Amino acid sequence: MGQDYTKKIEGKSYLVTEFANSLTKEQVVGLWEYMGRKYDFNVVQKASAKEMQYIAFALDAMGIQNKKKFMQSYTTTIGRTVYVPFVIGEGSLTQLRNQAATCVHEAQHVVQFDRDSIYFIKNYTTSQPARAHYEAEGYRCTMEMFYYLTGGKMLTATSLANMLAGYGVSESDIRVTRRHLHISSKVIRMGDIISNTSKTAIRWLNNHGFVGATVDFIK
């Protein structure tokens, strides 16, 4: 359950139980299963997928991304398949949080694929501003989930927007994304979750024993 730690307020020590720390392996595995059913996607280990090896080779050859980094650090969603570089439910608390947030980020890409169908793949691969826009939506989910999972901590807009450099996105599009995310962070800090994918995941976690940051829509 929760983890105890001591907090000092005006010189006095208080024992605090941080329930937001209690994310379990079962909750992370369960969340991925539930989101996969709800948004109709399947999960594949990236390392064992031949098509990912080809993409890694091509991205490396084009100078967009290092092959090893693409295979080991990035989750990639194509259509209804999510390629993960990690084993779901395994790792430290930080890794479990990342996996849960990644689940929602990738579910958002499936939603975009549903919404824009073939144009999603065309836009994503050929237009830098479109790719930045799609990723901004995904990063907002990442931000919302990180906030909820950590009991109120915020990822900075700059750190998330800078990740776009690894996707071959221009400086000006990174700047636009950073501003967009900066506004999102202000909204999230007030307890407002906008993305439906995040709401779905938060509702599920809430119903499965997880206690995260207080968010408005489930008060």
Ligand SMILES: [Zn+2]
């Ligand atoms: Zn993404």
